[in-house]
Amino acid sequence: MHATCVIYNPAAGRGRAERLLNALPPSLASGVELRPTTTEGHAVELARRACDDGFAKVVAAGGDGTVHEVANGVLQSGRRDVVFGTWPIGSANDFAFTLGLDVWWKIREQNPPLDVLEIDVGRVTAPGRERFFVDSVGIGFNGMVTIESRKTKWLAGLPLYAWAFLKAMVRHFATPPMTVRFDGHEITGPTLALSILNAQREGNFPLRPNASLTDGQFDYMHAKGLTRLHLVRYLPAMVRGKLPEGHPRLALGRASRIEVQREAPLCVHADGEFVCVPEEGVKGITIEVLPQRLKVEVYRPALYGGLQ
Ligand SMILES: Nc1ncnc2c1ncn2[C@@H]1O[C@H](COP(=O)(O)OP(=O)(O)OP(=O)(O)O)[C@@H](O)[C@H]1O
Structure with missing residues (x-):
């Protein structure tokens, strides 16, 4: 099995997502399994399943909506060891901005190294x-x-x-x-x-x-x-x-x-x-x-x- 599961929203970024993922640099494409969403809310379930399947890293490729759903799936899974990645290919990439990942995405061909940080999460009830x-x-x-x-x-x-x-x-x-x-x-x-x-x-x-x-x-x-x-x-x-x-x-x-x-x-x-x-x-x-x-x-x- 691959180490990384990338959950992507083909509708994100006004339809640009599919084209960007087809042109991934080899450094990002290797060891990656791509799983597309088919509808709103689907990424939550896909992320939960990716955690159950044992992936070490789960990436949300899309805008903040996809980030939100994938993060919810990972958090619901209860697995604390999974690393959550963000590939900012949506029209709003606020979370990626704070993580520095919109800058990283622009220079992804150069394969700049990423770090892992344990961050706070919010819960709304x-x-x-x-x-x-x-x-x-x-x-x-x-x-x-x-x-x-x-x-x-x-x-x-x-x-x-x-x-x-x-x-x-x-x-x-x-x-x-x-x-x-x-x-x-x-x-x-x-x-x-x-x-x-x-x-x-x-x-x-x-x-x-x-x-x-x-x-x-x-x-x-x-x-x-x-x-x-x-x-x-x-x-x-x-x-x-x-x-x-x-x-x-x-x-x-x-x-x-x-x-x-x-x-x-x-x-x-x-x-x-x-x-x-x-x-x-x-x-x-x-x-x-x-x-x-x-x-x-x-x-x-x-x-x-x-x-x-
Ligand atoms: N396959 C799909 N078809 C249609 N809508 C989807 C699909 N997968 C996810 N969505 C929904 O699309 C919405 C927008 O997703 P996302 O934020 O990733 O993209 P975006 O281009 O940045 O959009 P936004 O303008 O909302 O920021 C979310 O509400 C998400 O649930």
Whole structure:
């Protein structure tokens, strides 16, 4: 049997995935078994099966959606020794950015060496559902941005999410009251969005550029009673990863357990995949860190986007 199982989404990157995998450099292609997904959600099952089959390494080849599903499969398998790899061939590769793997992928022909790091993982629970995540969770406005990004097929990467952000701002801007408990500290008030980052980027925006994957904590951005004007004003800062510290309506902080309650049903994504949409009526959700729970491949020269 091969040592590595590569689970890939043929639909990722607007259909580019198949072409890229057919042109793998020999250093990556040898010792690898490719297993394609056939439908949404399939990668979870394929990853679980790859772990049961005894592969030492399981790679998610696709965008953040594929990363999310493969990571969930590996974590559900209970095997702690499996190394999780990411080949960023999707249209959003936020997790790969933090691991330095988007840089590595560009120079893959040179076969640069990768290291293994044990990173924190997040777990989202709500009544009747449980999900792991590796990159980020977005609640409220960010969930609506994800809905809008799914409707746009003609853009990718940052332009896609900037466009979806503007559409969500016109169609779904709302700041209903929300109660959020960050570890022992509870706040109730108008909330536009809550971003909870294990890695550094959400929807291509480097919202928390100093987030660590190994500190046992999430870095969050709590957008409270902002106006549309605030959003427009802070969009360039979000794109550059330079949100203001100490803003009364935009709190930045760290926590290892976050509980959210809202009267209006929640829209929540985890790594860009929906945990719940408003129609499902979910009003409460808990997000917690599982410290150093997953072994992942990283490219050290560009780890944390090469910034730290
Ligand atoms: N064979 C398939 N056919 C259609 N959809 C699939 C298939 N396999 C996976 N998917 C779904 O495609 C979605 C996007 O996958 P992924 O994130 O890997 O690609 P992407 O090009 O980066 O997309 P996105 O624009 O969402 O970031 C996921 O929700 C995933 O469940």
